[in-house]
Amino acid sequence: MTRGDxxxxxVVAVLAIAAWPLAGMAAGQDAAxxxxxxxxxxxRVPLDAARRLDVAGLHGTVTVVVGAGxxxxxxxDCRDHLCVExxxxxxPGAAIVCAPNGVTVRIGGRDDAPDxxxx
Amino acid sequence: xxxxxxxxxxxxxxxxxxxxxxxAILGIVESALVPALPIPGVRLGLANLVVVLALPLVGRAAxxxxxxxxxxxxxxxxxALGGPAFAMALAGAAASWAVMAWLTGRRSVSPIGWSVGGxxxxxxxxxxxxxxxxxxxxxxxxxxxxxxxxxxxxxxIGYASRLLLSRLPLxxxxxxxx
Numbered sequence: 001m002t003r004g005d006x007x008x009x010x011v012v013a014v015l016a017i018a019a020w021p022l023a024g025m026a027a028g029q030d031a032a033x034x035x036x037x038x039x040x041x042x043x044r045v046p047l048d049a050a051r052r053l054d055v056a057g058l059h060g061t062v063t064v065v066v067g068a069g070x071x072x073x074x075x076x077d078c079r080d081h082l083c084v085e086x087x088x089x090x091x092p093g094a095a096i097v098c099a100p101n102g103v104t105v106r107i108g109g110r111d112d113a114p115d116x117x118x119x
Numbered sequence: 120x121x122x123x124x125x126x127x128x129x130x131x132x133x134x135x136x137x138x139x140x141x142x143a144i145l146g147i148v149e150s151a152l153v154p155a156l157p158i159p160g161v162r163l164g165l166a167n168l169v170v171v172l173a174l175p176l177v178g179r180a181a182x183x184x185x186x187x188x189x190x191x192x193x194x195x196x197x198x199a200l201g202g203p204a205f206a207m208a209l210a211g212a213a214a215s216w217a218v219m220a221w222l223t224g225r226r227s228v229s230p231i232g233w234s235v236g237g238x239x240x241x242x243x244x245x246x247x248x249x250x251x252x253x254x255x256x257x258x259x260x261x262x263x264x265x266x267x268x269x270x271x272x273x274x275x276i277g278y279a280s281r282l283l284l285s286r287l288p289l290x291x292x293x294x295x296x297x
Contacts, residue, residue, distance in 0.1 A: 004227030005235070005277075009270065012239040016266035022259065 032092055032107050034071040036064055039102040047071065047090070047107065057101025064105055071105055073098065122178030131177050135185055138177075142169035142189035143196070150197045164241045164272065166193070167215060171234050171280040176287075179220040186212045203252040207245045214244035230284060231277030238273030239266055 001009075036043040038055040045051050050067040060077020070090035073083040076098050083098035089107060096105040124131045146166040166189055173182035190212045194200040199208070218240035219233040228236075242265040249258035 001231055002227055002229045004222075004225055005229050005232035008222065008228060008232035008236045009274070012235055012266060012270050012273070015239065016263050016270065019259075019262040019266060022262065 032069075032090075034064070034066050035106045035108045037104045037106075038062070045071075055101075055103050057098060057103045059101050062098050062101050062103045071107065072096070073105065076101060076103075122174075122181070123176050131181065134177055135173070135181055138169040138173050138185045139188045139192065142166040142185060143192040145169070146189055146193035147196050150193065150199075164211065164215065164238050164269070165276070167234065167237055167241065167273075168276050168280055168283075170212075170216060170219060170237065171230050171276060172283060174219060174223050174233065175230070175284065179216075179223065182220065183213075183216050186216050203249075206252065207248045210244040210248040211241040215241040229277075230280045231274065234277030234280060235270060235273035238269040238276065242266060242269045 032047045034043075034045045034047055036045065036053060036055055039058055040056055043053060043055070045053070045066045047066060047069050051065075053064045053066070055062045055064055057077065061075075062073055062077070062083065063075040065072055065074050070088040072088040073086065073096055076083050078098055078100040080100075083096050083101075083103070083105075086096045089096055089105070092107050094107050098104075124134060143166075145168060149165045169189065170182050170186045173185045177185075187209070190205075190208045191200075194205045194208065199205045215237040219237040222228045222233045222236050243262070246258045246262055246265060250256055
């Protein structure tokens with residue numbers, strides 16, 4: 001290995017190390033958000049923000065609580081309360097649906113990129 | 120660096136054809152292997168070996184022909200023609216060739232350095248194209264790991280090509296020992 005080769009190897013190694021923080025920034029951009037879609041409005045709330053939202057549904061109010069990386073529905077004016085029983089969700093792509101109220105809560109990335117591409 | 124074989128001769132045509140054939144086989148073998156990274160189409164670039172060999176033998180322009188032709192043949196053979204993986208392979212091949220062609224102009228860098236630089240440019244270009252295709256920065260998360268893998272793979276390919284080039288005087292008496 002010549003001196004020039006060592007320089008090339010060192011440059012690639014430094015680029016690889018320098019790419020760590022860059023990769024971290026890319027990860028931060030794609031941080032998970034809770035996407036709450038009601039009949040009248042859509043909200044996007046970062047999962048790390050502590051927030052409480054009263055979403056107007058078709059039959060009444062759905063109370064969505066976001067915090068500590070997860071989101072759940074705590075109260076809802078619907079018959080079966082399936083949305084409340086669903087509990088907290090935190091995985092990307094997971095969803096809570098209150099069908100009677102027409103309200104859905106989904107966890108998505110910044111731009112909801114596909115998990116994978118196959119050809 | 121002046122190519123060993125003068126351009127336009129039958130030996131150049133035969134050498135380019137042989138390198139394309141070997142490169143296509145390596146590329147097809149590589150596409151059949153378990154992917155090193157969880158992104159379809161990202162390759163470590165075994166087939167880069169033939170471009171490293173082509174640069175000193177037939178020169179920069181012909182080395183680019185070797186690289187692009189092998190990408191086309193591999194894409195036809197694996198059914199990836201025109202797909203996102205094809206765009207990634209094309210970008211990788213072009214970036215890798217550009218970096219290696221530049222490094223061949225530097226006296227202090229040997230084929231090992233060309234190979235490492237080419238492999239790094241190859242994965243970097245592929246990850247960038249993958250980000251554009253997926254419309255997400257997520258593939259760039261793999262950049263550090265990919266570059267380290269490229270470094271290792273580039274060293275292996277570099278040493279292999281140095282070994283091959285050192286044996287070439289048997290076939291090409293014009294090639295001096297390096």
